[in-house]
Amino acid sequence: MNPVLQLTPADWLDLFKHFASLSLLAVGGAITAAPEMHRYLVDETAWLSEAQFTSSIALAQAAPGPNILFVALMGFNVGMNAGAGLGGGWVSVGLASLGVVISMVGIMLPSSILTYTATRWAHQHRDKLGIRAFKSGMAPIVIALLLSTSWLLTLSHNQPASDWPLYVLTALTTLVVWRTQVHMLWLIGLGALLGALGWV
Amino acid sequence: MPLMPENQPLHQPRSKTDLFVSFTILALQGFGGVLAVVQRELVEKKRWMTREQFVEDWAVAQIMPGPNVINLALMIGGRYFGMAGALAGIAGMLAAPMVVVLLLAVAFGGVSDAAWAQGALRGMGAVSAGLIAAVGLKLISALRNNPMGMPMCIGLASASFSGVGLLRWPLVYVLLGTGLVACSWAYWQLAKQAALPGGRA
Numbered sequence: 236m237n238p239v240l241q242l243t244p245a246d247w248l249d250l251f252k253h254f255a256s257l258s259l260l261a262v263g264g265a266i267t268a269a270p271e272m273h274r275y276l277v278d279e280t281a282w283l284s285e286a287q288f289t290s291s292i293a294l295a296q297a298a299p300g301p302n303i304l305f306v307a308l309m310g311f312n313v314g315m316n317a318g319a320g321l322g323g324g325w326v327s328v329g330l331a332s333l334g335v336v337i338s339m340v341g342i343m344l345p346s347s348i349l350t351y352t353a354t355r356w357a358h359q360h361r362d363k364l365g366i367r368a369f370k371s372g373m374a375p376i377v378i379a380l381l382l383s384t385s386w387l388l389t390l391s392h393n394q395p396a397s398d399w400p401l402y403v404l405t406a407l408t409t410l411v412v413w414r415t416q417v418h419m420l421w422l423i424g425l426g427a428l429l430g431a432l433g434w435v
Numbered sequence: 436m437p438l439m440p441e442n443q444p445l446h447q448p449r450s451k452t453d454l455f456v457s458f459t460i461l462a463l464q465g466f467g468g469v470l471a472v473v474q475r476e477l478v479e480k481k482r483w484m485t486r487e488q489f490v491e492d493w494a495v496a497q498i499m500p501g502p503n504v505i506n507l508a509l510m511i512g513g514r515y516f517g518m519a520g521a522l523a524g525i526a527g528m529l530a531a532p533m534v535v536v537l538l539l540a541v542a543f544g545g546v547s548d549a550a551w552a553q554g555a556l557r558g559m560g561a562v563s564a565g566l567i568a569a570v571g572l573k574l575i576s577a578l579r580n581n582p583m584g585m586p587m588c589i590g591l592a593s594a595s596f597s598g599v600g601l602l603r604w605p606l607v608y609v610l611l612g613t614g615l616v617a618c619s620w621a622y623w624q625l626a627k628q629a630a631l632p633g634g635r636a
Contacts, residue, residue, distance in 0.1 A: 259500045262607075291540075297556055298539055300462045300532020301469055303502040307533055308540055321541065335537070343525070346501030347509060351521055354495060354510045368625055371581050372617035373494035374487075375588040376595045376610070378578070380497065381470075381571035383600035388564035392557075401561040408565025412471065413572045419475070422562050423466045430558020431551040 239323075240282060240316040242330075247337055250282070250313065254306065254341030259349065265303050265342055266292070276309060287312040303342065310338030385409075400435040446482045447515060451523040454512050457481065458527025462504075463535070466559060469504040469528070471566035474573065483511070486577035493574075498610070504528060582624040583617070591617050 257268040276283045295305035314334025318327025389405050392398035429435045448454045465472045477483045496506035512524030578588040598609035
């Protein structure tokens with residue numbers, strides 16, 4: 236059993252401030268702020284172990300739902316460490332819940348307030364030339380960003396000799412989803428199965 | 436379900452509960468990212484918005500700080516039901532998936548090192564890369580009515596793809612570069628249209 240982490244109320248406040256300060260910087264998804272979270276939570280404060288940090292990101296990406304939930308898992312693990320892990324009973328559950336709430340509110344609140352206010356304003360002025368120009372102008376760029384994201388995800392597996400089945404799987408998925416109405420969960424399930432069997 | 440429901444009339448969410456439930460169902464289907472499911476459900480099945488509107492909203496959701504699919508849920512909820520709708524959208528996107536991911540963390544915290552689990556993640560990752568690419572390809576048709584004209588759109592998209600995808604420049608510089616050109620060009624075109632007799636004021 237790991238030694239129990241001692242967190243003061245000031246530490247919880249620091250945790251909140253850490254996520255809140257990253258909230259407005261994380262343009263393009265909170266995952267872009269992951270290196271900074273690692274520096275703070277693992278290197279500086281040691282509130283999370285290396286393994287907890289990595290598995291928080293991996294688990295949130297594998298699970299359904301927005302990937303931002305990796306932040307909830309980080310808060311959960313900090314709370315678990317501040318309790319006595321799963322053996323700590325209700326104290327651990329309480330602290331883990333506190334960790335989830337503090338980190339998620341921290342990462343979500345500032346950006347949501349800004350987005351809500353800005354988009355309300357933009358919607359009220361949607362007939363203004365500047366707003367229409369922004370939306371029309373950004374449209375092709377946003378589409379390019381989607382294609383770039385897919386491209387970079389694919390090339391993150393950079394050993395063509397062994398990774399080519401992944402490239403094929405990505406290309407086939409693209410074609411199927413683009414051209415048919417096959418339910419996406421079938422494709423995800425197929426990908427998981429092929430991967431678990433070691434075929435891709 | 437017809438393949439091209441482009442010309443059917445649009446619907447809208449009936450209530451905040453409808454928003455919450457719709458986004459919950461969306462989010463629970465979104466393995467490896469929710470975007471592909473959002474596009475298919477909101478544009479093709481529920482018909483809450485056209486492809487053009489989706490691209491416009493997605494542009495804003497992506498450029499604002501914060502998780503982009505949650506920004507989108509917040510914007511759509513806010514548009515129909517104000518602040519309460521925005522909260523219903525966010526809650527729908529987050530509540531149920533959060534419970535699932537925490538249960539997974541408790542139950543399977545140690546499994547993630549197993550070879551089959553790593554393999555399954557690899558396979559799912561490859562599929563979700565394909566899902567995102569398919570959304571990008573589908574949305575190209577939304578550029579047909581863009582005031583900048585198709586050739587300019589393709590040029591800007593290619594330049595952005597080259598910058599981010601091929602040359603791997605930081606996103607901010609590419610957005611500032613191609614974004615500024617694009618918005619100025621769009622502004623000029625829209626202003627020209629508006630100046631024509633009978634054009635939009």
